[in-house]
Amino acid sequence: MAKIPAVAWSAFVSGLLTLGIRIWRQQQLYLKRLHKYEYELQQYKRQLIAYQERENQHKRKVAESQKPENIKKYRYKLIREIMSKAVPNDGINITDEQNILNSELGRYLNKLFSNKIYTDVTINNPNSYIPYQLDIAYIDQSLHLYIDIEIDESYNDEAGEPVYEDVLTYDNKRHQLFLDKGWLVIRFAEEQVIRQPESCCKVIANVINKVTGIAIPKQLNQMENLQKYPS
Numbered sequence: 001m002a003k004i005p006a007v008a009w010s011a012f013v014s015g016l017l018t019l020g021i022r023i024w025r026q027q028q029l030y031l032k033r034l035h036k037y038e039y040e041l042q043q044y045k046r047q048l049i050a051y052q053e054r055e056n057q058h059k060r061k062v063a064e065s066q067k068p069e070n071i072k073k074y075r076y077k078l079i080r081e082i083m084s085k086a087v088p089n090d091g092i093n094i095t096d097e098q099n100i101l102n103s104e105l106g107r108y109l110n111k112l113f114s115n116k117i118y119t120d121v122t123i124n125n126p127n128s129y130i131p132y133q134l135d136i137a138y139i140d141q142s143l144h145l146y147i148d149i150e151i152d153e154s155y156n157d158e159a160g161e162p163v164y165e166d167v168l169t170y171d172n173k174r175h176q177l178f179l180d181k182g183w184l185v186i187r188f189a190e191e192q193v194i195r196q197p198e199s200c201c202k203v204i205a206n207v208i209n210k211v212t213g214i215a216i217p218k219q220l221n222q223m224e225n226l227q228k229y230p231s
Contacts, residue, residue, distance in 0.1 A: 072213075079211050083144045086182030089121045090131060105197040109136065112201055112217050116140050123178065132174055138204065143212055147184045149204065150175075151193050184211070192226060199226040 064070060109117045116138050122131040138147035152171070178185050186207060188200050202220040209216050 076211075076213055080144075082182065083211070086144055086146050088141075088146065089134075089137065089139070090124045091122045103193075103197070105193050105200060106136075108197050108201045109138075109204075112205065112220070113138060123181065125177070127173075132177070138208075145184075145208070145212060146182065147186060147204070147207070148178045150185065150187045152187055152189050188226075192228075196224075196226055198223050202226065 065074070106117075106119075118137040118139060119135070121134045121137040121139070123134065124131050134148050135151045136149035138145070138149060150171070175185055175187075184207060186204060188203075193200055198220065202216070202223045203226050205216040205220050208214050
């Protein structure tokens with residue numbers, strides 16, 4: 001049997017060593033990649049758990065916020081923020097005219113909303129030197145609550161139009177000005193005020209209840225709802 005030259009053996013051994021080194025390096029690289037993958041997988045799992053916990057916390061908060069009592073609290077908070085920006089009346093116009101307060105509606109208002117009803121309040125008209133005179137004002141400075149209670153003029157029964165010219169345009173501008181100043185505006189027809197003064201008070205009490213949570217006076221709970229006129 002022929003002998004393998006030493007050079008050949010040397011080359012063979014060298015090749016085996018080179019191959020072994022390459023295999024070892026590939027294995028080390030594989031292990032390194034495997035460790036990196038396992039580390040990233042663990043990181044991902046921890047992030048997923050953290051995300052799921054945040055998601056569950058968010059769901060709990062949403063569920064809590066959707067409870068009727070919390071919705072009500074949040075609603076009142078927003079309303080109070082809006083009310084805090086309301087602009088008070090500009091002045092007082094002292095007059096001897098007390099027809100409204102001496103009317104049945106006026107007596108009910110003073111009885112139900114003591115010390116909060118005014119008939120001599122004015123708000124400056126930006127388009128005239130003559131200020132707007134409010135029919136009735138409900139003012140609760142402790143709550144920063146301002147309500148303009150308007151009694152609309154009579155309408156012509158045949159034509160179905162206001163008695164006075166341009167009263168609609170005038171009232172619309174007046175109405176919008178009060179809204180811009182953060183006032184609430186409640187409008188009644190004269191016929192409603194005359195026929196159903198207590199029901200008008202119930203409307204006012206309902207509005208106050210909705211924006212402040214103040215309970216409606218007990219004597220109004222059984223009162224019939226305000227009717228529209230003409231029927």
